[in-house]
Amino acid sequence: MKKWNGPWPGSGPSSNSKIDLRKKLYYPASVPNKAEILPKVKQLLEMHRKGLLGGEKMPEDENPGLDKLSAENLLYFTLPMALNYQRNSYKLWEAANKAYADPETKNIFNPAAVLKMNDAKLRGALVKYKVALQPNKHPEIWRTLCNTFSRVPIDRFFQDLDFDAEKIKSHIQRNKKDFPYLSGPKILNYWLYVLGNYTDFRFKNRGHITIAPDTHVIQASVRLGLLAKSETTRADVREHVAALWQNLLAEESIMPIDVHTPLWLWSRGGFIPIN
Numbered sequence: 605m606k607k608w609n610g611p612w613p614g615s616g617p618s619s620n621s622k623i624d625l626r627k628k629l630y631y632p633a634s635v636p637n638k639a640e641i642l643p644k645v646k647q648l649l650e651m652h653r654k655g656l657l658g659g660e661k662m663p664e665d666e667n668p669g670l671d672k673l674s675a676e677n678l679l680y681f682t683l684p685m686a687l688n689y690q691r692n693s694y695k696l697w698e699a700a701n702k703a704y705a706d707p708e709t710k711n712i713f714n715p716a717a718v719l720k721m722n723d724a725k726l727r728g729a730l731v732k733y734k735v736a737l738q739p740n741k742h743p744e745i746w747r748t749l750c751n752t753f754s755r756v757p758i759d760r761f762f763q764d765l766d767f768d769a770e771k772i773k774s775h776i777q778r779n780k781k782d783f784p785y786l787s788g789p790k791i792l793n794y795w796l797y798v799l800g801n802y803t804d805f806r807f808k809n810r811g812h813i814t815i816a817p818d819t820h821v822i823q824a825s826v827r828l829g830l831l832a833k834s835e836t837t838r839a840d841v842r843e844h845v846a847a848l849w850q851n852l853l854a855e856e857s858i859m860p861i862d863v864h865t866p867l868w869l870w871s872r873g874g875f876i877p878i879n
Contacts, residue, residue, distance in 0.1 A: 635830070641829055642852065644828055645853075645863060657866060658873050659869045663694045663697045666700065668704045675758050677803055679753065680704065681799055683713060687735065726743045748784050751782075768807070769807045769811075772807075789814075790842055793816045797864060811859060815845070815849040815867075817841070817842040821864060849863065
């Protein structure tokens with residue numbers, strides 16, 4: 605596949621060293637009780653590995669089983685992700701899977717086809733199975749992303765940025781208008797995490813995929829003693845939580861994003877005791 609010759613905003617050279625790379629990402633966030641918290645985090649990871657936190661079926665398991673190296677699979681796990689804000693993730697992906705299986709709505713996952721639809725047709729297709737909950741805003745987000753990935757096919761987009769998480773995040777942050785909602789601190793990191801799990805593409809510099817600080821991760825961070833309850837009202841609480849996890853794990857072999865699912869399941873399950 606030929607390289608894209610368009611103007612990609614660049615980013616500096618990246619290190620292959622996990623520790624060195626993550627030191628570059630430090631925020632000025634101190635980590636309290638590190639020696640007390642780290643063993644609990646490692647126990648949570650082990651509990652997750654043994655299936656003790658639940659999660660036998662994750663939201664994104666609702667998918668049509670596409671070729672894991674295909675552009676279609678990348679689009680399937682990209683377009684609905686931009687609508688995954690303050691809603692039930694299980695219901696979102698159930699809706700997406702139903703829409704993909706229906707010949708009348710499957711085209712919403714085809715950027716070229718979406719750009720040929722008028723607003724009413726796109727809105728109708730997205731709300732049929734409740735992929736879209738907001739009949740005006742969500743179709744607009746969907747169309748914008750389809751426009752982005754019609755100009756540069758999604759597989760070429762990643763290839764031309766070398767599947768490098770640092771370069772991908774840098775590009776999206778500099779071009780937020782082309783990536784509505786995907787550019788947010790929670791969705792951007794979680795989207796890359798999901799792509800790493802549900803495709804056969806592997807990202808370089810995974811240390812740049814920071815933890816995705818949603819409500820469950822924030823609550824779990826409080827429960828572990830990493831975040832003070834009084835700090836949950838901070839305007840920048842998501843960025844602050846990501847910084848705390850980045851710093852907590854900086855000298856560990858654990859990548860922050862790999863803690864996301866255990867924390868999410870632990871909170872969602874009501875915080876079962878850590879053995």
